[in-house]
Amino acid sequence: MPKREDPKETAPPVEKSKNGLDRRDFVKLVGGTVTAAGLFSAGTLVPQSAEAQENPARGKVIGPGAVPITLKINGAPHKLTVEPRVTLLTALRNHLDLTGAKEVCDRATCGSCTVHMNGHAVYSCTVLAIDAAMSGADIRTIESLAPEGQVHPLSAAFVANDGQQCGFCTPGFVMAAKAYLDTNPHPTYEQARAALGGNLCRCGTYMGVRRAMVTAGGGTKFPADEGEE
Amino acid sequence: MADYHWPPAEKRSLIGKKISRLDGPWKASGRIKYSYDVNRPGMLYGKMAISPHAHAKVSAIDTSAAEKMPGVKAVQIMFPVGSEVRWAGQEIVAVAAETEDQASDAVRAVQIQYEVLPHWVMDSDPSQAGENVDKSGGNETKEGDPDAAFQSAAVTHEGHYGASVITHCCLESHGMVCEWQGDKLTAWASTQAVSIIGGQLATALTKNGIPTNASDVEVITPVMGGGFGSKFSADPWGLACAQLAKKSGRAVKMMLERDQELMEAGSRPSLHARVKVAADKDGTLTAWQSEAWGTSGPAGDSPAALPYVFRIPNKRITYTSVLTNTGPARAWRAPMHPQLCAVTMTALEDLAAKLEMDPVELFRKNLSISGARAKEYAEELDKASELMDWKKKWHPRGDKTPGSIKRGVGVSLHTWGGRGHNSNCQCKVNPDGTVEVSLGSQDLGTGTRTVIAIVAAETFGLPLSGVQVNIGDSKYPQSGPSGGSTTVGGVSSSTRRAATNALNELLAKVAPSLGVNADQLEATGGRIQVAGDPSKSIEWKQACAKLAGTPITAMGQTSPDLMSSGVGGVQMAEVSVDVETGVVKVEKMVAVQDCGLVIDIKTAESQVFGALIMGATYALYEEKIMDQQTGLHLNPNMEFYKLAGIHDVGELVVHMMTGPGYDDRGVIGLGEPPVISPGAALSNAVANAIGVRVPEIPMTPDRVLQALGKA
Numbered sequence: 001m002p003k004r005e006d007p008k009e010t011a012p013p014v015e016k017s018k019n020g021l022d023r024r025d026f027v028k029l030v031g032g033t034v035t036a037a038g039l040f041s042a043g044t045l046v047p048q049s050a051e052a053q054e055n056p057a058r059g060k061v062i063g064p065g066a067v068p069i070t071l072k073i074n075g076a077p078h079k080l081t082v083e084p085r086v087t088l089l090t091a092l093r094n095h096l097d098l099t100g101a102k103e104v105c106d107r108a109t110c111g112s113c114t115v116h117m118n119g120h121a122v123y124s125c126t127v128l129a130i131d132a133a134m135s136g137a138d139i140r141t142i143e144s145l146a147p148e149g150q151v152h153p154l155s156a157a158f159v160a161n162d163g164q165q166c167g168f169c170t171p172g173f174v175m176a177a178k179a180y181l182d183t184n185p186h187p188t189y190e191q192a193r194a195a196l197g198g199n200l201c202r203c204g205t206y207m208g209v210r211r212a213m214v215t216a217g218g219g220t221k222f223p224a225d226e227g228e229e
Numbered sequence: 230m231a232d233y234h235w236p237p238a239e240k241r242s243l244i245g246k247k248i249s250r251l252d253g254p255w256k257a258s259g260r261i262k263y264s265y266d267v268n269r270p271g272m273l274y275g276k277m278a279i280s281p282h283a284h285a286k287v288s289a290i291d292t293s294a295a296e297k298m299p300g301v302k303a304v305q306i307m308f309p310v311g312s313e314v315r316w317a318g319q320e321i322v323a324v325a326a327e328t329e330d331q332a333s334d335a336v337r338a339v340q341i342q343y344e345v346l347p348h349w350v351m352d353s354d355p356s357q358a359g360e361n362v363d364k365s366g367g368n369e370t371k372e373g374d375p376d377a378a379f380q381s382a383a384v385t386h387e388g389h390y391g392a393s394v395i396t397h398c399c400l401e402s403h404g405m406v407c408e409w410q411g412d413k414l415t416a417w418a419s420t421q422a423v424s425i426i427g428g429q430l431a432t433a434l435t436k437n438g439i440p441t442n443a444s445d446v447e448v449i450t451p452v453m454g455g456g457f458g459s460k461f462s463a464d465p466w467g468l469a470c471a472q473l474a475k476k477s478g479r480a481v482k483m484m485l486e487r488d489q490e491l492m493e494a495g496s497r498p499s500l501h502a503r504v505k506v507a508a509d510k511d512g513t514l515t516a517w518q519s520e521a522w523g524t525s526g527p528a529g530d531s532p533a534a535l536p537y538v539f540r541i542p543n544k545r546i547t548y549t550s551v552l553t554n555t556g557p558a559r560a561w562r563a564p565m566h567p568q569l570c571a572v573t574m575t576a577l578e579d580l581a582a583k584l585e586m587d588p589v590e591l592f593r594k595n596l597s598i599s600g601a602r603a604k605e606y607a608e609e610l611d612k613a614s615e616l617m618d619w620k621k622k623w624h625p626r627g628d629k630t631p632g633s634i635k636r637g638v639g640v641s642l643h644t645w646g647g648r649g650h651n652s653n654c655q656c657k658v659n660p661d662g663t664v665e666v667s668l669g670s671q672d673l674g675t676g677t678r679t680v681i682a683i684v685a686a687e688t689f690g691l692p693l694s695g696v697q698v699n700i701g702d703s704k705y706p707q708s709g710p711s712g713g714s715t716t717v718g719g720v721s722s723s724t725r726r727a728a729t730n731a732l733n734e735l736l737a738k739v740a741p742s743l744g745v746n747a748d749q750l751e752a753t754g755g756r757i758q759v760a761g762d763p764s765k766s767i768e769w770k771q772a773c774a775k776l777a778g779t780p781i782t783a784m785g786q787t788s789p790d791l792m793s794s795g796v797g798g799v800q801m802a803e804v805s806v807d808v809e810t811g812v813v814k815v816e817k818m819v820a821v822q823d824c825g826l827v828i829d830i831k832t833a834e835s836q837v838f839g840a841l842i843m844g845a846t847y848a849l850y851e852e853k854i855m856d857q858q859t860g861l862h863l864n865p866n867m868e869f870y871k872l873a874g875i876h877d878v879g880e881l882v883v884h885m886m887t888g889p890g891y892d893d894r895g896v897i898g899l900g901e902p903p904v905i906s907p908g909a910a911l912s913n914a915v916a917n918a919i920g921v922r923v924p925e926i927p928m929t930p931d932r933v934l935q936a937l938g939k940a
Contacts, residue, residue, distance in 0.1 A: 164256055
């Protein structure tokens, strides 16, 4: 599972996803032909999971055609049918109309697709939907922060501090900030910077983003904007 | 005659305050739908086969295999056999399929044959470019007597300066979702020109055998994910999207892949120059000579108007366009100004160093030839010096303190027009007291929606929540495209006039009940009252109830009395440079900016903060790197096309010049000016730190080490 760069202060141990593969292993395997052949034959993926007992797909060859999977998203199971190559980001955006996570770089560089898996911020463009399903991960998207029509205090902090312009990167920043604030609710500016180092903005909103994260984390009540009712 | 003038400072309740952007909550909660997010029932996904060759003729196209691929519903040839490819990335064939992956599979199955032709992609030296140069746009321009001025000059400096090609790298890539209902087309487009591109689509469709009326195309853009000058056109992929939607009878989403976005959806022309500049002993500039060149892609470009800002009396300039097989240039925030600034302000700083003069003093000395903004520059140089603590931090060239980390400061100044574009606003006051303000404008993230609401609410004496702003749809009255810092002047003046016209109609209805003439009434604090006598008043809602069921609909158009053109702006930068690694770190940047009457200080400051960061990005990191061997863009991705991250930004200070002398100029645009100076200011700070000039931006570590003679 592609773990985002976490700030040193709270860097969790590198977890293996439940099918026993993390990204480094994956790269090693694909690079090393002998082992890779054992895992990937004729474009099919053999799940290696011992834990995913409840998953009926266990032990079967999956793909390359579409297969049914169940993703646990924002607390509810979502059944969908996707090819094994479909990413979590594509599953969210194209199959479930959860479009808060954005597709920008599509290769784990910019952070616009950030969602939470088991409480950790991940780049959903580089997680396979089937992997997320089989590991039974608890997936949270920005839509989970507040019901439609309402605004989560962290999102409100982005608004109050104008930590957004075009706003396309903003949901990713909010989710990256949220994952960090859940572990450390009172970050310093330096910690805020470290926590958001895996996200990029083109309009240049970093000043507001940083202020938003620090003030939101501190539970600060925002002074009403001058002239605003 | 109605009085449209902006209210005086003491009467403004919203204008000039710090107000949060109205669409902020929708964006920060991930709920608002960008074009990229629009999912229509039964929607297909479009992808395109692109040319791997920088220069070639398309000799054969076979789509038969692609058509039979799973999920494929339509195929469209975009660039027919016989067409000449002039950059790698040119779109040739588009396909639409049930899923994105199926569309990508089908793209791989498209067979395209090329007759490969020789290419040229380098702009570093026009003398090596052979036939690939165009001098027609830039024959020698001469003013005064440069030869005599150089001969009699006390000091002369010669140097090389430049700025590389960069891209727009919009986070929401270019593209749209198209859906037909009969002959009517709806396009959810990521565009800076809601009122324009529907007509472009209609024309292109008609030309390609799908007769379409402009009035039958609706363009919808409630929000968009960055344009920076690259999204004024429906573009070939927009046409292909509409064609695929027509062929398949389904909605189609066609957004560029990241590599396509960087290869062909917009770049900023390069500018390089050999410069010679002269001054008297006291720093008075006397002569300028420059041989400049640059590339805008396969087509030539107009000559570079050097020197920037300072009208040096004696000059000789030439410009050569290098024609390259690279994705064509598009307007990039403040077209050409950052490059001209990066060539001029650096050369002048080098000249100041030769004179052993503080560059702020050199700039100050020459303000008499800086044009209409001399007064603003003088005030802004003072303010910026104070905020940077310039006098304390500036030192003669080269930080002489021991150790490998050298610190330095730099300064630059800039100008921009920013006159409002043509905009039409419709203001509707309903009998229930609700107010709708509608314009065919768009909010690029600049705060346009918020500015319109502020102006309307201020005019009606209502809170912001009392007006509903409708923009981002071509069904609303035509408003100009958002480019060149023209939007805020356009929409604020049209909105002010429409709202004033609507208010005057309402006042006329209300006046009899208050026993006065309409011209004695004012709207303030949610009431209509007799000016100077608040005891005679009526609540807004009750006033609107007097409309007897018929809403007021009033129009307003951009007008010159509410806006102006021409701003100054001064920026200073402080850096530390590791002379062992060549890494430049931004310690602090100061921007002092005027733009007439500021409607919303909060979003205005954000524009300037953003410009500093974007400027630091092009000064230090981003560059479109081309390979002459293959003709390919080597870094069309976000790992190697570097944007500044939150770590790379030092302390940023923004100061908006407001108050008497500024506010009374009316509204002037702000998007472009603050992004002009960062390259020059940072380059000057690096020179001040390390003692030598890094001639080209971005000042990557290799270029810094090369300048130091270490590479």
